[in-house]
Amino acid sequence: MYDVIVVGGGHAGCEASNIAAKMGMKTLLLTMNKNNIADMPCNPSIGGTAKGIIVREVDALGGLMGIVADKSHFQIKMLNNSKGPAVRSLRAQEDKRVYPKKMLEFLEKNKNLEIKEGLVEDLIVEDKEVKGVVLSDGKEIKSKTVILTTGTYTKSNILIGSENTPGGPHGEGRSNYLSDNLKKLGLNIIRLKTGTPQRIKKESIDFSKMHEEVGDDTYWTFSHDIKPQYKINEQQKCYLVYTNEKTHEIIRNHLKESAMYGGYATGVGPRYCPSIEDKIVRFADKERHQLFLEPESIYYDEWYLQGFSTSMPRNIQEEMVHSLKGLENAVITKYAYAIEYDAIDPLQIKPNLENKLVEGLFTAGQINGTSGYEEAAGQGIIAGINASLKLQNKEPLILRRDEAYIGVLIDDLVTKGITDPYRMLTSRAEFRLLLRHDNADLRLREKGYFIGTISEEQYKRLQKKKEDIKKLSEEVKKIKLDMTDEVKNIFEKNNFEVPKYSLTVENLLKRPEITFDFLKEFIKFNYDKEILEQVEINLRYGGYIEKAYKEAKKLEKIEEKQIPDDIDYSKIKNLASEARQKLSEVRPRTIAQASRISGVNPVDITVLAIYLKKEYNKNE
Amino acid sequence: MEDTICAISTSPGLGAISIIRVSGTHALDIVSKIFRGKDLKKCPSHTINYGYIYNNDEKIDEVLVSVMLAPKTYTTEDIVEINSHGGINTTNTILELLLENGCRLASPGEFTKRAFLNGRIDLTQAEAVNDLINAKTDNARKMALNNLGGKLLQSIKNLRKTIVEVMANIEVNIDYPEYEDIEVVTKDTLIPKLKSVKKKIEEILIDSKNSKLIKEGIDVAIVGKPNVGKSSILNALINEDKAIVTNIAGTTRDIVEGSITLNGFLLNFIDTAGIRETDNLVEQIGVEKSKKILQEADLVIIVLNNNEKLEQFDEELIKSVDDEKRIIFVNKSDLENLIVLKEDYIIGNTIEENGLDNLKNAIINKMHLDNILSKDMTYMSNARQISLLKQALKSIEQAILNLEKNIEVDIVEIDITNAWNFLGEITGETYQDELINTLFSNFCLGK
Structure with a gap:
């Protein structure tokens, strides 16, 4: 008898099983193929805007994605480095061969975690409570909780032109019956679609005709706990390619042959990740579209053609690829395809990622309607934590929207539902100034420590960091920069406005152009780079950060106002009928969540608050 | 902490005296900012105090101010009531001054709602409030729209459209930093756009000052x-x-x-x-x-x-x-x-x-004057609209200032977003997804 069974060894499943085992749960990870654990069937990169911050959050909570990514990449970049701190985010080109191997190594080190191969086709459910899983050979495995992280492998079909082949990504099989069996339990099943572009043989590419894209010349890590594992000058290059009029003509002429435009597909595809034919139809007046060529691994001779995802037949794909500059003689090693799969309606899950209809059943990743490795990992770790906390009879870990991108992600899913696969964007986070790359540990580590996913040593480091920030914040208040002629000269030389009087370092840092780096010519502060960074950010953006905290504080108050599970919305007088219907469907956990549902107006929230007070707090 | 709220609690225009009620933690602070007379913060609870309301150095009205301290008040919060002698214009000006100094305009029934939530009134009374809130608000929605008028509504909608396009462009720059084909928003491209938005808001504000029905009759x-x-x-x-x-x-x-x-x-x-x-x-x-x-x-x-x-x-x-x-x-x-x-x-x-x-x-x-309720709302929603427009204007001005100081565009966007939201409150459409939809329909992105 296991405490937790995790079904699926993708990015959600790895985090879920690792963290549950770390929290002392007897955990089983079931995968169709052990060699494909933490596989990257699409782009060879981890991170990206907003997504990179999710990786930091996973790491801050004790997850694996950050550290594995740090050990497996061959190029890393801080995106938006010239913009404000809130939108900076790491992205690394990961080696598709190294990443899964490293991940497996970490998982295998975990004493409480067992990894087995097997295809799950059904759940054992008694009295609306999950008791285990049933494998394709009929064998039953018992457990107290189950976490489904089945990705795109439920009833999936691969589409290339008019060809429609049942099967999962990477030539794997698929689960044929699981989604039907979930449907029998009352879950709404939705059909989604995504796609991946071609892989090109390295020797057949003429790189001389393309523009190079190199990594940063600064060292970075996703993880809060390790030093950089790479050398800047050993980073691999990526390349830029553009489509042209000929490419567009080929696509327009053969549009009806694609699975999407030929009517062979039924799933809903993601808006942010359209196929190349979508882009050409929707943005007909654009003369060219940007594509990237990225190596899949330094051990393979395959390159990934980012931006060229399509469901055209193979022969048309050949023509399309050959129309690109530098790829005239390209050899396609894998054709692009679209994939359709079953997912569940996230409105049927609770903010702790447990199913509303089946107790003890958790879901995370693409099965919940998201897309992306990072979004999957973020949910995976939360599902693993909450399954464990449930077994420990403890309160669930629910991150608020002002605490983490993961909080935004899950709240969006369970409150708004989805229409197409959900990708995290910085614009989805109203408190993004608080949800930064640089403060993920300050936001989340303590939580991890209290639930037992962060070690004593990690916790001590965090405390030290907090103390240092406090100390330096005090120091800058006291230390003044004397405006001697020499100092004035340097200010002038840099084209900076020269202060009229001697200012404290604190007041100097409030000027957008002044940094610790600039000041070190005059005053040295003996602190780690990350401490200087925190103090700098807190001073420069202080007004805005404070305002955001205030807003968040207000929200927190209504976030605490819980709505009882047994509430009957039909009994509340004066609720607008649209609000009544939406509230009954979503069944929000708190007043704050209720207020985010579209179609529920402030008046309805007041009516609801008054009803709650009347019905549930009579003796207060 | 709850906002400090204010509203005119007498029917506007009726009788010679209007009462403006302010409730919340900062009630005394805010009224003190515009009141000249005794130091209100030192006045004993439940007293009436004589003095003047000033807008900077301009005398607005001679008033009596009642100070009632928590918890023995209607809402159980600090309450200050201003008894004004002026007509609609003066009362409206005082209300706007309060809004500018940090009050939020109370929504319909909000004083009573607070009274209830703070345990001041009982359940039967609350039920009545409940009905009232619903009735009033439906009217308010209708009136807000009528009052805006087709042309004004359209120009605010157009402004929001301009702003959301700017925002979407900034967001795309942030979320897809490596797409070189997409126009990069810079100080030089943004300032003229924001200045034109600023000018339009100012024009609307001037127009709304002349809003006849309310101001002039x-x-x-x-x-x-x-x-x-x-x-x-x-x-x-x-x-x-x-x-x-x-x-x-x-x-x-x-x-x-x-x-x-x-x-x-x-x-x-x-x-x-x-x-x-x-x-x-x-x-x-x-x-x-x-x-x-x-x-x-008319x-x-x-x-x-x-x-x-x-x-x-x-x-x-x-x-x-x-x-x-x-x-x-x-x-x-x-x-x-x-x-x-x-x-x-x-x-x-x-x-x-x-x-x-x-x-x-x-x-x-x-002239459809028979509906006292909706008439009251016409007036209120107008003061509210003016206050929201002013806040939108302030936000745009801050954004321009930040750009001139070379502050990063994503920080500048915070104020632009605020302006967009304030205008959205006027037209009744503030919804996050609007931005994301604009983002995906205006720009070509993908892997």
Whole structure:
């Protein structure tokens, strides 16, 4: 008898099983193929805007994605480095061969975690409570909780032109019956679609005709706990390619042959990740579209053609690829395809990622309607934590929207539902100034420590960091920069406005152009780079950060106002009928969540608050 | 911590005194900022204090201010009430001052809601509030829209569209930093766009200052042949009204003969001297001037004599005014009826005590003044709109300032987003997904 069974060894499943085992749960990870654990069937990169911050959050909570990514990449970049701190985010080109191997190594080190191969086709459910899983050979495995992280492998079909082949990504099989069996339990099943572009043989590419894209010349890590594992000058290059009029003509002429435009597909595809034919139809007046060529691994001779995802037949794909500059003689090693799969309606899950209809059943990743490795990992770790906390009879870990991108992600899913696969964007986070790359540990580590996913040593480091920030914040208040002629000269030389009087370092840092780096010519502060960074950010953006905290504080108050599970919305007088219907469907956990549902107006929230007070707090 | 809220708690325009109520932790702080007299923060609870309301150095009104400290108040929070002597204009100005100094305008029923949530009133009372909130708000929504008017609503919507496109462009730059084809928003491209938004908001603010119904009332022209009793009608109306609201000076009108309040609304009787002194409207005064008077009035009362047959002059007069804003009043109902009319008309006289009741009812019906509730909301939503517009303007100005200081564009966007949200509150459409939809429909992205 296991405490937790995790079904699926993708990015959600790895985090879920690792963290549950770390929290002392007897955990089983079931995968169709052990060699494909933490596989990257699409782009060879981890991170990206907003997504990179999710990786930091996973790491801050004790997850694996950050550290594995740090050990497996061959190029890393801080995106938006010239913009404000809130939108900076790491992205690394990961080696598709190294990443899964490293991940497996970490998982295998975990004493409480067992990894087995097997295809799950059904759940054992008694009295609306999950008791285990049933494998394709009929064998039953018992457990107290189950976490489904089945990705795109439920009833999936691969589409290339008019060809429609049942099967999962990477030539794997698929689960044929699981989604039907979930449907029998009352879950709404939705059909989604995504796609991946071609892989090109390295020797057949003429790189001389393309523009190079190199990594940063600064060292970075996703993880809060390790030093950089790479050398800047050993980073691999990526390349830029553009489509042209000929490419567009080929696509327009053969549009009806694609699975999407030929009517062979039924799933809903993601808006942010359209196929190349979508882009050409929707943005007909654009003369060219940007594509990237990225190596899949330094051990393979395959390159990934980012931006060229399509469901055209193979022969048309050949023509399309050959129309690109530098790829005239390209050899396609894998054709692009679209994939359709079953997912569940996230409105049927609770903010702790447990199913509303089946107790003890958790879901995370693409099965919940998201897309992306990072979004999957973020949910995976939360599902693993909450399954464990449930077994420990403890309160669930629910991150608020002002605490983490993961909080935004899950709240969006369970409150708004989805229409197409959900990708995290910085614009989805109203408190993004608080949800930064640089403060993920300050936001989340303590939580991890209290639930037992962060070690004593990690916790001590965090405390030290907090103390240092406090100390330096005090120091800058006291230390003044004397405006001697020499100092004035340097200010002038840099084209900076020269202060009229001697200012404290604190007041100097409030000027957008002044940094610790600039000041070190005059005053040295003996602190780690990350401490200087925190103090700098807190001073420069202080007004805005404070305002955001205030807003968040207000929200927190209504976030605490819980709505009882047994509430009957039909009994509340004066609720607008649209609000009544939406509230009954979503069944929000708190007043704050209720207020985010579209179609529920402030008046309805007041009516609801008054009803709650009347019905549930009579003796207060 | 809850916001400090304020609202006018008397029906606007009715009676000589209006009370503006402020409730919340910062009630005393905020009122102190605009009050000159005793130090309100040192006044004992439940006292009334004499002084003046100032807008910087401009004296606005002589007032009495009641200070009631928590918890023994209606909402159980600190409450300050300002008793103002001025008319609608003054009260409105004081309200706007409070909003500028950190108050939020109370939503309908909010004082009572707080009273309930803080345990001040019981459940039966709360149920009543519950109904009230619903009723009031539906009206408020309707009124807010009516009040905005098609043109203004459209220009605010256009402004929001401009802003959301700027935001989407910034967001795309942030979320897809490596797409070189997409225009990169810079200081140089952004400042002119924001400046044009700023200018438009300022224009709307100036227009809203002139928002007639609220600020100036309804302009009424009483017209008709000599000796049909126009003057006696006007005098009777004015004399009956015990609370004559100040004559409006400095408005666009040269002369307003008198003003009365009807159902809380201000009626301004405009000078029709040009028409009154002549027998022949068309011949003796210029066609232009008579047309202008009839056009500019919000309401035209055409007075006819019950005791005389209809003349060509009367018929022309009736024809020249739209039915929408025309009331035909047949005076001298005490005399023998000789007049014959195809159009709807009202009959009455100035001799009997209630002889003008029919006319007043007709005005109420014509101008839809019968709904006190919605009238109240018209006024409120307007003060609210002005306050929101001002906040939007402030945000845009801050964004421009930040750009000039070379602050990163994603920080600048915070203020742009605030402006967008404030304008959205006016039109009733603040919804995050709007941004994301714009993002995906305007830009071509993907892997």
